[in-house]
Amino acid sequence: MVNNCINNILDRLFQAHCPLCDAPSDGQLCQGCHQDIPLNHYCCTCCALPLPDQQNGLCGHCLSTNPSIDHSLIPFRYAEPLDHLIGQFKFASNLPLGRLLSQLWLAHVDSTPDRPEFLIPVPLHATRLRERGYNQALELAKLLGRQFDIPIDQYSCERIIDNPPQAGLKKQQRKKNIRGAFSLRHPIEARHIALVDDVVTTGSTVTELARLLKRSGIERVDVWALARTP
Numbered sequence: 001m002v003n004n005c006i007n008n009i010l011d012r013l014f015q016a017h018c019p020l021c022d023a024p025s026d027g028q029l030c031q032g033c034h035q036d037i038p039l040n041h042y043c044c045t046c047c048a049l050p051l052p053d054q055q056n057g058l059c060g061h062c063l064s065t066n067p068s069i070d071h072s073l074i075p076f077r078y079a080e081p082l083d084h085l086i087g088q089f090k091f092a093s094n095l096p097l098g099r100l101l102s103q104l105w106l107a108h109v110d111s112t113p114d115r116p117e118f119l120i121p122v123p124l125h126a127t128r129l130r131e132r133g134y135n136q137a138l139e140l141a142k143l144l145g146r147q148f149d150i151p152i153d154q155y156s157c158e159r160i161i162d163n164p165p166q167a168g169l170k171k172q173q174r175k176k177n178i179r180g181a182f183s184l185r186h187p188i189e190a191r192h193i194a195l196v197d198d199v200v201t202t203g204s205t206v207t208e209l210a211r212l213l214k215r216s217g218i219e220r221v222d223v224w225a226l227a228r229t230p
Ligand SMILES: [Zn+2]
Pocket: 018, 019, 020, 021, 022, 023, 029, 030, 031, 032, 033, 034
């Protein structure tokens, strides 16, 4: 009885578990949870907005405007159970989850991406960075950059306004809220870069940063992120 108990405790301590359902696994998602991750198969090629099934191409917004973002690779939709994993990674200092999330990204991005010259993680304001202790976008960029051997530029862009959180704001409010939030410390010597973030909600944040980079002379700005909100 006591032995069983001790064995159970040792099992829990030393056997890796699925981070979602706690089933024994090698630390990866178990097969059932992996199948539950919502894919963003049909989406706008420019901003990755989910589109009705069987549709690809551009969304109405990208068709009717001149979007600053050229191409997005966002393989998942921000919904259960992925939102839980991203929340743990972003707000609960569960940094090992970044590795799992980047592996999921790599496994679900269909083709080898067009190679940007730099990955630029969406910067946090210094105050937010101090509170959180890390920038989840930088952690993701490091893992993806290592995989593709692409350098990271984490210093050229900075967030100069500590906007209130975007959550809960409508698209127009978000656009207004983020305007002028970023600045370039110095120009980036590149033609093609990719912005890296965890979740793209309305796209206001990455669009604002892409506009700034395009104005500075960068010709192509892509977005690499984990999940897109429908
Ligand atoms: Zn599971």
